[in-house]
Amino acid sequence: MLFRTLFLLFLHMKKPYARTLREIFLHVDYSRNRQHPYNAETYNLDRMRELVRRMGLPQTTFASVHIAGSKGKGSTSAMTEAILRTAGYRTGLYTSPHLHTFRERMRIDGALIPRQRLVALWKKVKPVVESMTGATTFEIITLLAFMHFSEPPVDWAVIEVGLGGSLDATNVILPAACAITSLSLEHTDLLGDTIAAIAAEKAGIIKPDVPVITGPQTPVALSVIQRVAKEVGAPLVRLGVEWRWRLREQRPDGLLLDIFGPDSTITDVSVPLTGAHQAINATLAVALASSIADPAYPLSPATIRRGLAHTYWPGRLEQFGQQPRIVLDSAHNRESATRLKDALKIFPHQRLFLLFGASSDKDIDGMLDILGFGAAEIILTRSFHPRAADVPTMARIARKRFPRKMIHLTEDVAPALSLALSRAHPDDLILVAGSIFVVAAAREAWRDFHPSAFSPDDWVYTPEPIDGQFTPMLPRK
Incomplete structure (x- = not known):
């Protein structure tokens, strides 16, 4: 790949x-x-x-x-x-x-x-x-x-x-x-x-x-x-x-x-x-x-x-695709999640699919409480940053808050995005949020799915390991 x-x-x-x-x-x-x-x-x-x-x-x-x-x-x-x-x-x-x-x-x-x-x-x-x-x-x-x-x-x-x-x-x-x-x-x-x-x-x-x-x-x-x-x-x-x-x-x-x-x-x-x-x-x-x-x-x-x-600051209420619409945002605390939820009215949609991952030191409960409410399904994933919260921990929080909601678990953002795309209808919205590192991984996954989706000088074409320790990445299937 x-x-x-x-x-x-x-x-x-x-x-x-x-x-x-x-x-x-x-x-x-x-x-x-x-x-x-x-x-x-x-x-x-x-x-x-x-x-x-x-x-x-x-x-x-x-x-x-x-x-x-x-x-x-x-x-x-x-x-x-x-x-x-x-x-x-x-x-x-x-x-x-x-x-x-x-x-x-x-x-x-x-x-x-x-x-x-x-x-x-x-x-x-x-x-x-x-x-x-x-x-x-x-x-x-x-x-x-x-x-x-x-x-x-x-x-x-x-x-x-x-x-x-x-x-x-x-x-x-x-x-x-x-x-x-x-x-x-x-x-x-x-x-x-x-x-x-x-x-x-x-x-x-x-x-x-x-x-x-x-x-x-x-x-x-x-x-x-x-x-x-x-x-x-x-x-x-x-x-x-x-x-x-x-x-x-x-x-x-x-x-x-x-x-x-x-x-x-x-x-x-x-x-x-x-x-x-x-x-x-x-x-x-x-x-x-x-x-x-x-x-x-x-x-x-x-x-x-x-x-x-001419301001360039990607990953902030950034939109990809149209059917379904995908919105990425780096909101990473309860207050920014509230602002994000309010901003979703700008993007017309029927059902909401939440693709969520966060750092372990963030208010995961608070963000899920805001962003998960109203979502048809929640897809939990993680980036490869050393502070990324593990998926089972987030799943326990999400299932306690939303016991009747369909919640999916993945260990990588690319398959999480593929899953969301397979389940969403053309008039739905997929929201990627919780961490700048998850947003980055989603942009890179979208680049792999659609190589010409970004301008040639976009930072997405200069990816590096998430940290200086060169944390191993899962291979793309």
Whole structure:
């Protein structure tokens, strides 16, 4: 099959690059195993500060914006970068995790970091990393991104927080502005089990005299953000107050909205990402980009429209096929599942088939409660990420919640998708959700089923093992 051919080519033709990834992921990787306390000893900024100091403080060579949050920070980051690039700036974009290829995590002007570039940067960094104790995989990746953006420097780097905020490796930057997307309960075993505790962690990216733009928040979360901003003297800008939006149309392929700022109105804004929440993310991206624009050269409405129209962020309410319709979304907690369920009204359908897989540390019960209700059948599966929940565990949860519903078990996403296609009628909808890794696997399966379904430059044609340990994949039947 095409997948295995690509996989073997990756291993045998890209040996220096593959070896580089393997060496990076052999370091302490909290994304593989979250059974570690979230504190300043484990997630230690002192380590990251020492790493960047030894490499010449690369993060100080370019201007940056910093984005934290529970939901939508990736979409907001992608939109912000697209606006700045359209405005003529040379841009860097740092996000995590990746969908298909590690190279997605660090991009300049939209282009994935070249393999040989990553290999060369790792050769520079490796001696420093190995001379220190306890450097983590995410710290190393963040350092590599900073170096990529600094040689030569980009004009603006959009930096997405990995986890939390205050102790995240990205928090060594001094941004020109920062943003906090809507907050909800997430990673409660690490960040705290209240909105106030999570808001305090996210607000840790707020810096003195640096503007902070916040998306819509609960009263508790907003009060924490307001308190921290006041304590450090950071100007606070709020969506819903200083910046507003009007959603005019939702379509399966995107949105049409108007955005209203303190000094400008941008009408007829088209965004190629759908769902009412993406209107909020687009408004936040416009507010953030506007906050750093040169007053002598403000972002024009035309620039903002073109930038948002060219945003590329796959796997978010993404649609394939028509009969039946397939929708993929990376929703991975109860709150995002609720938003996803609400957005399904955009996609006309009769019956709903849920293809679901999640990471073991996520709120599986909560997501299934939202997404499984109303589904005609549920197909449980798993990705090959080390934290993927095992199918029997998910099955026990699903059968307890839906004892009369037909529930299928599979150990791989490709056969799960084949099963869903065989059971759905042309006017039904197949929803793939629960994990970005399951969404990635579904995109790759669809590529195998329909090799010309994607544009030639889609990331789906650059698949890699899910992690640096090269977790074995099940062979495609």
